[in-house]
Amino acid sequence: MTESTIPSDRRDSTTGEKVRGPLLSIQGLSIRVSSGKSTYRAVEDVSFDIAHGQSMALVGESGSGKSLTVQAILGLLPRGVQLESGRIEFDGSEMVRAGAKIAPRYRGVKIGTVFQDPLSSLNPTMRIGEQVAEVFRVHRSTRRRQAAAAAQESLAEVGIPEPRAAAERYPHELSGGQRQRVMIAMALALRPPLLIADEPTTALDLTIQAQFVDLLMRLRKEHNLAVLLVTHDLALVAELASKIVVLYAGHVMETGPLRQVYEDSHNPYTLALLRSAAPDATDIEALAPIPGSPPALTERVAGCAFAPRCYLATDLCSRSRPLLEPAGTGSGGQASACHYRNEIEEPGQ
Amino acid sequence: MSEPSGARPVLTVSDLAVFYPVRSPLLQRVTSYVQAVVGVSFTINVGETVGLVGESGCGKSTVGRAICGLAPVSRGAVTYGAGTRGHGSDRVQQVQMVFQDPYSSLNPGLRVRDIIAEGWSINPGLRPRAQWDDGVAELLRSVGLRSEVMTRRPAQLSGGERQRVAIARSIAVRPELLICDEVTSALDVSVKAQLLQMLARLREEAGLAYLFISHDTSAVRRLAQRVLVMYLGNIVESGTAAEVMDHPNHPYTRALLSAIPRLRPWETPRERIELRGEVPSPRDPPAGCRFHTRCWLARQLGTAGPGGICATVEPPGKELGGSHRSACHFADQAAAPHMTGGEGK
Numbered sequence: 001m002t003e004s005t006i007p008s009d010r011r012d013s014t015t016g017e018k019v020r021g022p023l024l025s026i027q028g029l030s031i032r033v034s035s036g037k038s039t040y041r042a043v044e045d046v047s048f049d050i051a052h053g054q055s056m057a058l059v060g061e062s063g064s065g066k067s068l069t070v071q072a073i074l075g076l077l078p079r080g081v082q083l084e085s086g087r088i089e090f091d092g093s094e095m096v097r098a099g100a101k102i103a104p105r106y107r108g109v110k111i112g113t114v115f116q117d118p119l120s121s122l123n124p125t126m127r128i129g130e131q132v133a134e135v136f137r138v139h140r141s142t143r144r145r146q147a148a149a150a151a152q153e154s155l156a157e158v159g160i161p162e163p164r165a166a167a168e169r170y171p172h173e174l175s176g177g178q179r180q181r182v183m184i185a186m187a188l189a190l191r192p193p194l195l196i197a198d199e200p201t202t203a204l205d206l207t208i209q210a211q212f213v214d215l216l217m218r219l220r221k222e223h224n225l226a227v228l229l230v231t232h233d234l235a236l237v238a239e240l241a242s243k244i245v246v247l248y249a250g251h252v253m254e255t256g257p258l259r260q261v262y263e264d265s266h267n268p269y270t271l272a273l274l275r276s277a278a279p280d281a282t283d284i285e286a287l288a289p290i291p292g293s294p295p296a297l298t299e300r301v302a303g304c305a306f307a308p309r310c311y312l313a314t315d316l317c318s319r320s321r322p323l324l325e326p327a328g329t330g331s332g333g334q335a336s337a338c339h340y341r342n343e344i345e346e347p348g349q
Numbered sequence: 350m351s352e353p354s355g356a357r358p359v360l361t362v363s364d365l366a367v368f369y370p371v372r373s374p375l376l377q378r379v380t381s382y383v384q385a386v387v388g389v390s391f392t393i394n395v396g397e398t399v400g401l402v403g404e405s406g407c408g409k410s411t412v413g414r415a416i417c418g419l420a421p422v423s424r425g426a427v428t429y430g431a432g433t434r435g436h437g438s439d440r441v442q443q444v445q446m447v448f449q450d451p452y453s454s455l456n457p458g459l460r461v462r463d464i465i466a467e468g469w470s471i472n473p474g475l476r477p478r479a480q481w482d483d484g485v486a487e488l489l490r491s492v493g494l495r496s497e498v499m500t501r502r503p504a505q506l507s508g509g510e511r512q513r514v515a516i517a518r519s520i521a522v523r524p525e526l527l528i529c530d531e532v533t534s535a536l537d538v539s540v541k542a543q544l545l546q547m548l549a550r551l552r553e554e555a556g557l558a559y560l561f562i563s564h565d566t567s568a569v570r571r572l573a574q575r576v577l578v579m580y581l582g583n584i585v586e587s588g589t590a591a592e593v594m595d596h597p598n599h600p601y602t603r604a605l606l607s608a609i610p611r612l613r614p615w616e617t618p619r620e621r622i623e624l625r626g627e628v629p630s631p632r633d634p635p636a637g638c639r640f641h642t643r644c645w646l647a648r649q650l651g652t653a654g655p656g657g658i659c660a661t662v663e664p665p666g667k668e669l670g671g672s673h674r675s676a677c678h679f680a681d682q683a684a685a686p687h688m689t690g691g692e693g694k
Binding site for chain 1: 404405506508509510537538539540541542543545546549564566567571572588590591604605607608609610611612613614621623624627628639
């Protein structure tokens with residue numbers, strides 16, 4: 001079923017064994033936004049890797065730079081926003097570099113995308129079947145009839161009932177959950193090894209979201225699909241991802257294996273987020289919310305971006321910015337950008 | 350957190366129905382009705398928070414709007430306080446509504462001071478003009494904002510700050526009941542937590558009652574003392590927050606709660622109850638129990654087919670002890686341990 005990707009195998013210098021490089025590698029990404037007279041850095045020195053078949057969560061609140069990071073990966077940065085430095089590699093070859101454009105062959109073919117609002121991502125005047133078939137016709141030059149058949153197959157795979165009839169409908173005739181499935185069908189039509197989902201369930205109801213989670217898990221397993229899941233929902237990613245990158249005000253605050261980070265975080269921001277997110281808690285006093293709100297993009301401070309809201313912050317934090325360094329045992333690549341990363345204790349544990 | 354005994358109701362909703370006419374495109378004749386809300390009854394007592402949960406299209410927002418007079422009451426009654434039928438301007442004062450989107454619900458041309466004081470200019474008896482500034486500062490403090498915010502305009506505030514201003518505006522006229530329609534849904538995780546705590550504090554200080562309408566079950570679990578669950582225009586389950594959310598009975602509630610993603614799913618294994626299909630249209634709701642077309646329990650019992658009790662008879666609300674009620678023919682079996690939604694999933 002799965003179309004094999006070109007492996008970016010390298011040989012380990014000591015053992016001589018083949019080591020497979022990451023599928024997607026983000027290196028030192030900085031993004032500058034210019035609006036009117038002011039210009040500011042919205043994303044600074046963000047790096048992470050996604051392995052083949054791995055699912056990674058990029059988590060952050062508003063202004064964290066998570067959506068800009070995704071737009072940079074897809075080469076879709078809006079006017080007035082520049083990739084200042086950094087590079088992005090896909091399966092070992094350079095895909096995006098500051099000052100250069102993304103090679104269009106990646107989008108759709110190598111990377112499928114699902115966005116928050118399926119209604120605005122679908123063409124309202126085109127039947128569902130034609131829109132999915134178009135993917136095959138444009139990228140594969142498939143003939144019309146075969147493309148239509150392939151489209152129905154794609155719709156069936158994402159669990160659209162009666163795909164033949166559904167193909168004849170227009171987007172407005174489908175429910176929100178069905179439209180989201182159509183988006184996934186289009187995103188995965190060409191069997192890309194990577195799916196980027198940006199707030200894919202924000203507009204969906206709980207039971208429909210649960211169906212989306214099940215579908216994504218099944219497709220991942222069947223096609224060894226790697227997923228970059230961008231969201232603010234810490235509980236949703238716990239069901240789906242094995243690795244997490246926590247962004248705050250354009251910086252990586254913490255990263256590592258998801259379960260390890262959730263159980264033994266070494267960053268005050270991650271800890272505070274986890275405490276405000278516990279879905280089954282009943283005690284409103286235990287929420288311990290973070291004071292203040294995430295900084296506007298234009299407010300950038302010299303030290304740690306979280307210092308103004310952090311209960312641990314000292315003079316050092318407002319003067320110097322902590323680097324992302326190994327935290328805890330450091331196993332699995334867990335790292336935290338906090339001067340006090342190894343002195344943090346989760347209260348009540 | 351049980352119901353306070355001898356409590357005085359601030360709101361009584363009895364057998365409320367909201368129908369919207371559907372007209373034929375050519376002759377504009379009414380051909381059918383969208384039954385947005387059918388047979389909804391509940392009371393809210395002084396200082397009590399009632400959570401109203403359900404998925405989009407279930408009618409929960411319509412209930413809130415009908416209480417405020419923003420949706421037509423087709424049948425039944427909405428009664429405020431000790432029996433005055435809710436019509437006219439007294440309703441404005443007793444019941445206030447706060448909406449989901451703090452961006453579109455505040456007038457962008459006004460300063461925060463004028464937004465909050467607007468209710469006083471409409472009801473001049475409430476507060477003399479000379480005390481407006483003091484009053485606004487006090488209200489801002491009680492929603493956790495500094496008084497300097499007074500001179501700003503909505504565009505200069507963050508989403509969380511705007512929502513606080515919207516709440517300050519609604520409590521300025523000293524209502525007894527605040528209807529909160531998805532007030533935390535547009536906010537960041539960390540800001541949402543602050544707002545929930547602020548609402549809890551305000552409830553203590555001002556003796557406010559809330560109808561907290563939300564699809565965010567975790568926010569409802571934290572804030573509400575009693576919970577109502579809606580599906581397709583009906584209340585399917587009600588009771589204290591602990592009764593409904595820790596020991597759900599109705600097959601819909603059980604499926605809904607099992608769909609909540611968990612922060613640490615590896616800690617407690619849980620069986621997800623999968624709901625198949627889509628919510629039917631409220632224009633043509635299923636006969637019998639409105640949930641039977643998607644009900645996993647009815648399917649297991651074989652009562653959803655033609656002639657089956659679930660497909661033909663509307664279930665009455667069954668008492669389950671305490672204040673817990675579930676509108677299911679098989680309420681006594683629904684929560685039995687061997688009855689789960691797993692169907693070879």
